[in-house]
Amino acid sequence: MNRFARLLDRLSYEPGRNNKLRLITGYFRETPDPDRGYALAALTGALSFRNAKAGLIRELIASRTDPELFALSYDYVGDLSETVALLWPADKRATNSPPPPTLTEVVATLNTLGKSELPAQLARWLDELDETGRWALLKLVTGGLRIGVSARLAKTAAAALGDKDAHDTELVWPGLAPPYLDLFAWLEGRADKPVNRDPAPFNPVMLAHAIEDSDFASLDPAAFAAEWKWDGIRIQAVSGRDENGDLVTRFYSRTGEDITGAFPDLVTAFREPAAIDGELLVLREGRVQTFNVLQQRLNRKSVTPKLIRDYPAHLRAYDLLSEGGKDLRELPLIERRKRLESFVAKLDDPRIDLSPQIAFKSWDGLAAARTDPSSAGAGDDTEAVEGVMLKRRDAPYVPGRPKGQWWKWKRDPHIIDAVLMYAQRGHGKRSSYYSDYTFGVWTKGDDGDMLVPVGKAYFGFTDEELIEIDRFVRRHTIERFGPVREVTHEPDQGLVLEVAFEGLARSTRHKSGVAMRFPRISRLRWDKPPRDADRLETLERMLKAEGEAVS
Amino acid sequence: MRAHDILMPGPGGLYCKPGDFYIDPVRPVARALITHGHSDHARAGHGHVLATQETLDMMRLRYGETFAGSTQAIGYGESVTIGKVTASFHPAGHVLGSAQIAVTCGKTRIVASGDYKDARDPTCMPFEIVPCDIFITEATFGLPVFRHGDAAGEIDKLLRSVALFPERAHIVGAYSLGKAQRVIALLREARHDAPIYLHGAMEKITRYYESRGIDLGDLRLAKGVAKADLAGTITLAPPSSLNEVWSRRFPDPVAAFASGWMRVRARARQRGVELPLVISDHADWDGLCATIAATGAGEIWVTHGQEDALVHWCKTKGLAARPLALVGYGDEDEENALPTTDTSSA
Numbered sequence: 001m002n003r004f005a006r007l008l009d010r011l012s013y014e015p016g017r018n019n020k021l022r023l024i025t026g027y028f029r030e031t032p033d034p035d036r037g038y039a040l041a042a043l044t045g046a047l048s049f050r051n052a053k054a055g056l057i058r059e060l061i062a063s064r065t066d067p068e069l070f071a072l073s074y075d076y077v078g079d080l081s082e083t084v085a086l087l088w089p090a091d092k093r094a095t096n097s098p099p100p101p102t103l104t105e106v107v108a109t110l111n112t113l114g115k116s117e118l119p120a121q122l123a124r125w126l127d128e129l130d131e132t133g134r135w136a137l138l139k140l141v142t143g144g145l146r147i148g149v150s151a152r153l154a155k156t157a158a159a160a161l162g163d164k165d166a167h168d169t170e171l172v173w174p175g176l177a178p179p180y181l182d183l184f185a186w187l188e189g190r191a192d193k194p195v196n197r198d199p200a201p202f203n204p205v206m207l208a209h210a211i212e213d214s215d216f217a218s219l220d221p222a223a224f225a226a227e228w229k230w231d232g233i234r235i236q237a238v239s240g241r242d243e244n245g246d247l248v249t250r251f252y253s254r255t256g257e258d259i260t261g262a263f264p265d266l267v268t269a270f271r272e273p274a275a276i277d278g279e280l281l282v283l284r285e286g287r288v289q290t291f292n293v294l295q296q297r298l299n300r301k302s303v304t305p306k307l308i309r310d311y312p313a314h315l316r317a318y319d320l321l322s323e324g325g326k327d328l329r330e331l332p333l334i335e336r337r338k339r340l341e342s343f344v345a346k347l348d349d350p351r352i353d354l355s356p357q358i359a360f361k362s363w364d365g366l367a368a369a370r371t372d373p374s375s376a377g378a379g380d381d382t383e384a385v386e387g388v389m390l391k392r393r394d395a396p397y398v399p400g401r402p403k404g405q406w407w408k409w410k411r412d413p414h415i416i417d418a419v420l421m422y423a424q425r426g427h428g429k430r431s432s433y434y435s436d437y438t439f440g441v442w443t444k445g446d447d448g449d450m451l452v453p454v455g456k457a458y459f460g461f462t463d464e465e466l467i468e469i470d471r472f473v474r475r476h477t478i479e480r481f482g483p484v485r486e487v488t489h490e491p492d493q494g495l496v497l498e499v500a501f502e503g504l505a506r507s508t509r510h511k512s513g514v515a516m517r518f519p520r521i522s523r524l525r526w527d528k529p530p531r532d533a534d535r536l537e538t539l540e541r542m543l544k545a546e547g548e549a550v551s
Numbered sequence: 552m553r554a555h556d557i558l559m560p561g562p563g564g565l566y567c568k569p570g571d572f573y574i575d576p577v578r579p580v581a582r583a584l585i586t587h588g589h590s591d592h593a594r595a596g597h598g599h600v601l602a603t604q605e606t607l608d609m610m611r612l613r614y615g616e617t618f619a620g621s622t623q624a625i626g627y628g629e630s631v632t633i634g635k636v637t638a639s640f641h642p643a644g645h646v647l648g649s650a651q652i653a654v655t656c657g658k659t660r661i662v663a664s665g666d667y668k669d670a671r672d673p674t675c676m677p678f679e680i681v682p683c684d685i686f687i688t689e690a691t692f693g694l695p696v697f698r699h700g701d702a703a704g705e706i707d708k709l710l711r712s713v714a715l716f717p718e719r720a721h722i723v724g725a726y727s728l729g730k731a732q733r734v735i736a737l738l739r740e741a742r743h744d745a746p747i748y749l750h751g752a753m754e755k756i757t758r759y760y761e762s763r764g765i766d767l768g769d770l771r772l773a774k775g776v777a778k779a780d781l782a783g784t785i786t787l788a789p790p791s792s793l794n795e796v797w798s799r800r801f802p803d804p805v806a807a808f809a810s811g812w813m814r815v816r817a818r819a820r821q822r823g824v825e826l827p828l829v830i831s832d833h834a835d836w837d838g839l840c841a842t843i844a845a846t847g848a849g850e851i852w853v854t855h856g857q858e859d860a861l862v863h864w865c866k867t868k869g870l871a872a873r874p875l876a877l878v879g880y881g882d883e884d885e886e887n888a889l890p891t892t893d894t895s896s897a
Contacts, residue, residue: 013819
């Protein structure tokens with residue numbers, strides 16, 4: 001555990017990707033099986049412990065410290081594991097006490113231990129470990145290491161052990177399980193390449209870069225195909241035959257999470273082995289519904305017949321990664337597209353259709369289509385278009401975010417000026433800064449105009465802007481409610497935030513009656529007095545315009 | 552006389568009505584008593600300034616000869632009568648020349664401690680407990696997650712890193728007044744006798760420390776030294792310069808930062824610090840609690856920092872406590888940990 005804790009500690013301070021890789025590869029080289037395998041599992045997010053919840057850790061620390069002091073500390077530090085690691089009273093241990101646990105011991109114990117025995121075991125470990133060890137243990141058991149290492153980076157570091165690249169490990173990855181003895185044996189040249197036995201494995205997805213105005217000059221329009229960027233959820237639908245010859249179909253999120261259970265109504269649409277990359281949407285009478293509607297289908301514990309009836313799931317396909325067990329990812333996009341078109345035609349199912357391509361000759365032409373999708377073929381589905389995707393016609397399907405292959409070009413977001421009303425301290429990287437902002441717009445109150453909160457945003461600003469806002473919050477606090485500060489918001493005094501957002505919906509949870517989708521701070525308007533900020537009527541108008549477009 | 556009639560917080564700082572003076576005023580006043588030389592406490596433009604000789608010298612270094620209408624130096628343990636009160640100065644252990652100011656009026660004594668620490672510091676007089684009725688304490692690190700440990704251990708960590716990466720330069724971000732000189736003195740105590748390099752912004756104040764009899768060994772300016780010659784060396788620099796173009800003159804520099812804030816990971820990460828060194832010139836949580844208890848004060852006023860937790864703790868110990876809403880202090884400490892320009896002086 002100590003070696004793993006030291007690795008996490010070093011990684012958490014190391015900004016450089018190459019140095020991170022070196023640290024992880026070095027750890028894999030020096031650490032024996034099965035500890036290193038569990039470390040790889042932890043870094044790739046493959047470990048989860050059912051019974052270890054944040055609440056349990058709160059109870060543990062509450063039994064050892066003043067709850068008020070804990071609450072204030074947590075509010076400041078912003079990370080539960082770190083707060084507890086720092087606050088845990090140091091154990092004055094006898095020199096003959098047992099050594100701290102190994103990573104394998106921790107993982108094995110957590111997997112077998114009953115819920116009732118867990119608190120005492122955790123407390124024992126916390127007593128045995130030093131501060132860094134406590135921090136690493138708590139990070140591990142609560143999941144989510146958040147040390148700036150992606151699963152991809154960890155796999156790349158493992159691959160480097162055998163002079164392989166990340167792509168090689170990604171391809172065998174779906175069939176592997178912790179502690180990855182077969183993977184390490186292969187990487188160290190002691191065994192053959194592991195075989196992926198999953199009949200419907202996830203294929204790591206290919207991602208796009210956001211395009212900037214300056215990028216277009218170097219790009220040739222003829223080399224690219226364009227599609228609509230749909231405001232849904234990207235999924236991968238994979239079908240394959242198991243050893244009995246039965247078809248297995250699974251849906252994966254873009255991160256590889258199996259989400260098949262949420263969409264039983266869509267599973268039956270697949271009848272042939274294939275892997276489709278596409279957008280999950282809700283369609284009613286052939287028309288794509290907004291993300292707000294789709295959201296009703298998501299994160300539900302149980303999928304009821306009523307839910308399926310009211311929010312029918314649909315797949316809009318844009319890529320074909322394999323067909324009949326044959327990997328197509330090395331083929332250029334135009335080839336894959338042709339096969340996708342005939343595959344979708346063959347399926348001939350109303351629940352699956354093709355994402356159309358947009359005809360364009362110049363970037364200006366595409367810009368026009370992006371601004372007005374309905375005139376460029378999006379028709380009734382215009383409101384569900386988030387922008388356009390550009391894909392190189394000759395590009396193979398490469399996992400990750402390869403340079404220059406795929407680009408996303410979003411439509412301009414909605415923008416309003418709002419007034420900062422409340423601020424709360426952030427978590428993680430932003431801890432101890434006031435970085436969560438509630439903002440409001442003007443509306444008519446009983447005695448004159450008043451501000452009514454319309455949303456909350458916690459990103460979009462630069463680090464410099466964060467510091468400016470933080471300083472503003474500290475200097476203009478008029479009231480404190482626990483971790484929340486209310487700041488001055490008068491017509492002549494206060495801070496105006498330019499807020500960008502993707503859409504609006506009616507909301508009964510907000511006093512203002514509207515809820516923003518994906519709001520973020522786009523600019524600080526120090527130059528603007530709060531009285532000149534937008535009014536609720538402006539939002540009402542936007543809402544009406546949106547409503548008319550969808551209904 | 553009630554305590555509040557002796558000292559009261561106002562927009563200009565702590566005001567003593569029966570003596571008609573301010574302690575560490577944040578705007579120009581006729582008569583100011585200054586605890587120490589950091590720029591948020593020692594500002595220019597007052598009519599008359601009473602402070603230790605070192606604090607007056609530091610103000611002169613920063614603001615020039617005309618920083619105040621007139622000045623009066625006072626030694627530790629000395630007292631002066633101002634109007635109806637007596638004021639005395641006592642070591643605060645924060646930086647060279649830093650003082651707590653005890654204000655006595657009739658039978659009531661209030662101690663305004665400014666910034667202080669009870670940890671050892673070879674560059675200044677150790678903190679002294681001044682028994683009092685009301686103790687005014689800072690709360691920069693007023694949370695129980697702040698336990699600073701032994702500074703020598705952190706220096707050891709730095710020296711081990713230097714040994715591990717002999718081909719790289721180590722740049723230690725440290726506050727220009729106090730922290731930098733303390734780190735250098737601690738390095739010397741740890742038998743690091745090699746030349747230590749300075750960022751130009753630190754030279755004047757560091758040379759001043761030397762002029763007050765503090766031996767800091769072989770110090771050189773980093774400016775003009777060939778890149779290759781800086782491999783394996785330690786340079787002290789204002790925290791902001793870690794991420795500036797300035798640091799490119801060093802071979803593959805390791806960014807270290809000496810600050811109590813380094814106890815919290817996110818704080819180190821926000822600045823891109825690779826080697827956090829938990830070395831603080833403020834009392835940590837245990838230091839604050841121990842000091843409050845030792846003064847014997849029955850009432851505690853808590854100023855700049857994390858007031859809430861300390862006020863809560865005082866109340867659990869049966870002490871009357873309240874936060875003083877003073878503005879304008881601790882900005883430098885905040886900025887110490889923020890990725891902005893170091894506003895430090897000298």
